[in-house]
Amino acid sequence: MLSDNYKTEYITKNGDIIITTDNFSLPNTLDCGQAFRFACNNKNIWSGVALGRKIEMEQKGNKIIIYNMDEDEFLNKFYEYFNLDLDYSALLQLFSKDKTLSTAIKHSTGIRILKQDKWETVCSFIFSQNNNIKRIKGIIERFCTLFGDKISDDVYNFPPVERIAYLELADLEPVRAGFRAKYIIDAAQKINSGQVSFENIESMPIDKAREMLMKIKGVGPKVAECILLFSCKRYEAFPLDVWIKRVMSTYYPNGLPQEFKDYGGIAQQYLFNYARNTKLI
DNA sequence: AGCCAGGACAAGT
């Protein structure tokens, strides 16, 4: 359906990367509930931690500036992280044939699905269950500060899985994750031991991938879909949370149109953001 | 103050 080798325009300048595209909104992408470690300061700079480094960005119209990053690191890690190999222009044009999606897209333009670290995504969405986004962010920051490596002032990497695998439940108490803490330990142990492996997860039949992820305690159908969508490039994954369930019952009682299903997860993210922000649904 | 949150699990029909 979409081109396999789409390329987004960029240049390097003074040690920064400057991306040019009409389909990239920093606020909508970084604050739509898929990632939890980004925030905007009062000077319009978005700052966060991803793929083991602090990253600072700014949007000026259709240009996205990634400060202090060389081309190697950009091409090897963040080009894929920001999903710059997907033709959002063509995809959103397809989605816009549907009236509800068209409205949602106009409301929250420029959402992109990030390709995040898998272990971090497992933890993040375990923390997310029966929880609100504000508190999820707090839990994750405490988790990183307590167990991650310091990379600069007040900035900590996401803790490595092998470190968490050998913690006691009581060690996680200051994270204040509640009943989810035991799930984090179980996830770390199963991933660290290889009982749950990410190898081939991006290409294996999606039902196999779901089944494997759900071997982790605390990973049910919804969290599994989030992991597949937000860290494995499985755009057909379709997380059903309370917001999307409302959208579906109101606007799509017979399910999402078939022609969108290969990219249903991306459509889902526009619908989620629209529903959550407007509270109209 | 009380309801709700990017749910999952276990026990009960």
Place this chain on the structure above:
DNA sequence: ACTTGTCATGGC
């Protein structure tokens, strides 16, 4: 196979 109570915590 479906339904229900329970699970910590704190945002609003």
